[in-house]
Amino acid sequence: MTSVETKSRAAGKPETGQPVLIIDDVVKTFGDAEEAVTAVDHVSFNVKQGEFVAVIGPSGCGKSTLFNIIGGLLGEYDGNVMIDDERISGPHPAVGMVFQEESTFPWRSVIDNVAFPLELRGVAKSERYDRARHFIGLVGLDGFEKRFPSQLSGGMKQRVSIARTLVSNPRILLMDEPFAALDEQTRLLLGDKITQIQQELKQTTLLITHNLTEAVQLSDRIVVMTYRPGKVKRIADINLQRPRTSDVVGSDAFGHYVAEIWNDLREEASRGMQETEQVARADRRHG
């Protein structure tokens, strides 16, 4: 099963190292003239085939906005997001999205959740269940096929969402803070799962996060964003050996990377905090 999947994935894909997702000078502004908020400000970077890239920045810096633009849910923006020389203005079949909020269907069992995209495409039941089972195994939920989301923990539900996205074989896996609602231990272990999946499927991935250790643990490259307007502050290469596990968190090199990126991030985070405090103070003054 696995080999078949991998083969079908590899076919028709650009070689490793070729950019598959190009984000070129993207600007997104909400609201009109006076009230306008620039959420994403002239952001450019690439994601190459097989690469794991993280976008990190403080809350409110425009990460979800960027996620929605790349996913085609925000059609109107300036600049270009390109996949296969095609400008993204709606959902693209090459992109699989995993959302920040819990997004399983509560009325469907785990297997029917995961098989959902195949069901839409009219894949026969036995085949789609086979494929769904493969991805349920991949995210480590064997034996939970018949359960309903209400019977699962938060981390398990998020894994169901990830399996549901992977089942379509997306060329680019796009995730918006998928582990934000989880505790640190679950997050580290799920990180292992993600690394393992990425290595097994050679999955090109763009992860949006505000968690520094998570970004360093998982990525080949990290795009550091500034706080409002969201610009690219720096792009850092992470040269930690692969295959990787969460053990890497204890290494010197890991600590070095975290410290280095935190240096950039601290300024932005504290700017975000000050601004939030100012707004709160202004609100108090106004009543």
Add this chain to the structure above:
Amino acid sequence: MASRKTPLVATSWFPLTVGALTFVAIGVIFEILLRTDVLNRYIIPLPSEVLLAFERIVVEEGVLTRTGVSAFEVLTAGLACVIVGVPLGVLLYRFDIVRRALEDWIAALAAAPIVLAFPLFLVLFGRGSTTVIVIAFAYGLAPVVLKTLEGLIETRRVLINVGKSLNMSQTQMFWKILFPSAIPSIFTGIRLSWTFCVIAVIGVEFLVNLGGLGQLINDLAERYDMPGTYAGIGFVILVSVIFFIILEWIEKWLQPAR
């Protein structure tokens, strides 16, 4: 390890037993108060007489046939509410203009004391089951429509985004995401609606003196058969309770593990 016992209070039969005992206790208290003439026997019958009257109303007053008539009216009105109400709710969701035109009227319908217009219904639909069904339908429609609408509106944004990211068509979006997500709310609407239907059916039968269980209570009351009247009321309550237990079963069976 010594086997740990479930505390008495946590067992499932405990609340049932407490309920039943309370019921019996109240009966006994009334029996005593009535027999000692603290309460007036012409207004409140002896609980023991009410108990005996149960047999009488079953044997002499054809209570089972009457239950059949009332049940038929409730089910017809209730099903009509679902068949008309759910699509109407969808229509209100789908077309903003329909919603603006109708939503307030439907909410008003839910609040209006429609029974007061029963003479009009008698003229329009005759003195029979049809009138009862139509009035019950008018009572039960609004909750289904409004709860269907509410369920669709409250579909979580992120689930719709999942659908969009999968390039789903409008039809797929409705049948695979919006509608299933609204089902719990629709069920709440149906339960409310059918409660209203039961009340309306018994009430109109009582008021207009036709048909099933409501008429029976009216008859017995007019004959000043107080034990019979109370037994009749008790019977209606019993039937309603059974009806709603069955409804709950069906609901659980239709949506496992929500």
